[in-house]
Amino acid sequence: MPSCRPLSSSALLPRPFRVLGLQQVAIGALDKSGPCRLWGDVLGVPMTGTYKSEKENVDEDIFRVGAPDCPWAVEIDLMQPIDPAKAPKVHVPALNHIGLWVHPLTAAVEYLSKQGVRFTPGGIRRGAAGHDVCFIHPKGNEKSPLSGEGVLIELVQAPPEVVRAYESAVETADLARSKG
Template sequence: MNVPALQRPFKVLGIQQIAIGGTSKAQLKKLWVDMLGLEVTGTFQSERENVDEDICAMGSGSFKVEVDLMQPMDVDKKPAVHTTPLNHVGLWIDDLPKAVEWLTANGVRFAPGGIRKGAAGFDICFLHPKANEEFPIAGEGVLIEMVQAPAEVVAAFASLSASPFQ
């Protein structure tokens, strides 16, 4: 189903984050922090989501990308954040409620939990990695996090789209 952009009531503005899972955050930090120089900006733990993560960042301002380094709190429980090394990709969305409403109406499957606050404090929800009969469109094996972009990110991307250099 190829829907013209003008009918879509929201925009994907860019990459908000990538989340990388492993059995040891210490090993992940050796590469991402020690070798590549990303800055640890926070931490997040959730027993419900079975995750202990360090929140890192690269870039700055509206173009800062979050890199979450995740390990499970219990390797025998689900969700198993360590079993898929590239756990999920997060996308900045200009109007998350409109996006969820429109995508659902057009057959996109979402993971349970609905719109809620994420680790970085933004409203989030997840597209399910697998389609089903009721919702035939999904992430094709990839968990996709949709993240409500704050006003300054929406404005920054709007000014880019008005650029004569694109």
């Protein structure tokens, strides 16, 4: 049975970026009204925005789990296709993608590309929430064999407030360990 042991540190280049936390979970459906009712009306998660893009074939409502001013709050993006017959099919699979806060994004993309990670076409671009994003492909290929193994992974440039909150949390944890 394969294990999830990390590679030896000598096998990897120094990592010039950090993954700071979960930024979003994107859920697709042919009709987002059911998921919106569940997340908004039943669970009481506040809706914070909408996004529509013909190019990306998506009509989405954005909800936010967590305290209003918390930089660690997580988006729940509920999506439906504008045209179900066209690609991308944002409703297939229903768990469309997860998003990770990273810093800095450009260094992450460069490093991951050198490690054999496959990205979707389009490169770094502005995402629905206004942050720079890019996507790790759900399937590898011969040239770039590392992938999300069936899951689309969005890398999102963390804004300054998330970077500061992360660094503060790390400093607090390090201080507690040193006193420990």
